[in-house]
Amino acid sequence: MDYSLPVYILISVCSSVVVTYAFVRRRFGKKIKNFSSLERDIEERIARKSELNTQLIEANESLKNIKSETADLRQLKDSEGALIEAVECLKEEQGEISQNIKNARIQLSNIKNEMSELVPQLDLYSRLEDFVSYGHFETPDYLFETTERFEEEIRRVRDQQKELISSNRAVEIPDSIKLSQDEAQNKKILKGQSQLLLAAFNIECDFLIGKVSPSRFSRSLEQIEKLANKLEKNMLSLKCGITDAYIKLKFEECRLFYQYKLKKQEEQEEQRLIREQIREEQKAIREYEAAIAKAEQEEKIYRDMLEKAREELLLLGDEQKAAAESRIKELEEKLLEAEASERRAKSLAEQTRKGHVYIISNIGSFGENVYKIGLTRRLDPMDRVKELGDASVPFPFDVHAIIYYDDAPALEAALHREFSHSRVNAVNLRKEFFRVDLEKIRTATNKLTEKEAEFRTTIVAEEYYETKRLQEAHSA
Incomplete structure (x- = not known):
């Protein structure tokens, strides 16, 4: 069997295929390369397109902003006249404010000048809170x-x-x-x-x-x-x-x-003082009436006793007459004293402005250099002093002076005016206590009465000092 023809045909076909492949590859290799480069270029262009789209979007946004700003600018341009007018109004208002400030400064200067004139008058009130x-x-x-x-x-x-x-x-x-x-x-x-x-x-x-x-x-x-x-x-x-x-x-x-x-x-306070003065006068009048009644009663008793003694004297012998005459003399003296007391009480009752001005202190209750200057029309002024030293204060008062005066209310009022700046209580004038040196009170009293008043400058305060001594002994 002859295999040469098929072999030849196979070889020819293979050769043709190889040649054809080589030809095709040679022919289309450049195109394939060109196609790959085109693909890369397309990808780059697509990326560029995407970037341009992004820039376009941003440009559109900027364009919108520019259009909005342009609209605002147009609006501002349209209202330019109104704005200029408003600025002019503000300038005018600023000028008015500046003028008002200038006027206010002038007014302030005038007020300061007025204040400098008023300060001496208002000085009375400027420090009240420091002393009240x-x-x-x-x-x-x-x-x-x-x-x-x-x-x-x-x-x-x-x-x-x-x-x-x-x-x-x-x-x-x-x-x-x-x-x-x-x-x-x-x-x-x-x-x-x-x-x-x-x-x-x-x-x-x-x-x-x-x-x-x-x-x-x-x-x-x-x-x-x-x-x-x-x-x-x-x-x-x-x-x-x-x-x-x-x-x-x-x-x-x-x-x-x-x-x-x-x-x-x-x-x-004046009304209270008047009412208190009326009560004091009524009390004094009752005392005067009681003193007059007592003096009249004593006078009657002594007259009866004297008349009886004189009748008995006629019946006594010589030996008893001496004692009887001595008794009659004693009764006559007591009768004279009773008559004098009656006259004095009647005189005081008729002249209600007569009385006693007293100066007393209470170091245990009110401290040093605090004195009460008061008035009483009592027959015995010590009765009033004892009343003041009752249960309302812990210690009794020391008496420095008791001055009998024809116009006792006037003397008391004058002393109160003299030391008005030294009142312990300047609001309630019924509180007649003064923080002042006793020697000043003595000088003022002598000047007002035009005579030397008897003053006791020694402060006894026995109960106070004894209490203080006991407290110191207890604490020791």
Whole structure:
């Protein structure tokens, strides 16, 4: 069998395949390479496209922002005239504010000058709180003599306040302020707020003035001023404030009411003193009447005894007459004493201004250099001193002087005026205690009575010093 032909054909086919493969590979190898590079280029372009899309989105956003800013700029340009007008208004307002500041500084300077003039007059009240706790402060120079006159003046000041309110001069209100587009509504708001401002100020001032006292007077004036400033700050946006004229009237009302209260208290104390004086006089009159009745009774007894003794004398012998005459002489002396006591009691009863001014101290109860200057019309002034040293104080009083005087109330009042700045209690004038040196009291008494009064400068205070000695011994 001949295999050469198939072999030849197989070889030919294989050769053809190899040749064809080599030809095709050679022919299409470059295209395949070009296709791979195209794929890479497409991928790069796709990535670039994605990057450009991102940039495009960002560019669109920027474009939107630019359009919005452009719209704002256009709006600003459209409102440029209104803005320029507003700036001009602000400049004018700034000029007004600067002028107001200048005027306020001038006003402040004027007020400081006024204050420098008023300080000497107000010095009386400036340090009351430093001394009132000790019961010591100056009584002001009253503007009027009676509380009724003070009440009338307070009503006059309040009428002036009402006049300022009715004439719209109590509160400063701007002519116009832009709160809304409705001008009538703006004025209505300003009027309502000014009424609230004034109502709050008046209510607070009435409370402060009603509570005024020696310890709170200067503080009350400061609080009224602070209140006005506080309310003005709260109304700053509306440019409203209380006028100086209205505040000055409130100061005046506070000063008048303070003096009115002090004067009222003085009048009440005077009435108490008068009532106490009447009670003392009535008690003295009862004592005088009792003393007169006693003297008349003693006089009658001694007259009867003397008449009887004289009758018996006629019946006695010579030996007994000497003793009887001695007895008659003794009875005559006692009768004269009884008649003198009756005359003295009647004289004192007829002249009620006569009496005794006493100066006493109680070192155990009130301390050193504290003396009571009082008055009594008792026949025995020591009765009054003993009454004062009863259970209300722990130790009895030492008596330094008891001065009989024809016008005892006038002498007592003069001594009280002389040492008014030294009162232990300057509010209650019934408390007649004074912190002063005894020698000054002696000098003033001698000057007023125009004679040398007998004074005891030694302070015995036996019970006090004995108590102190026992306490020291116990503590040791």
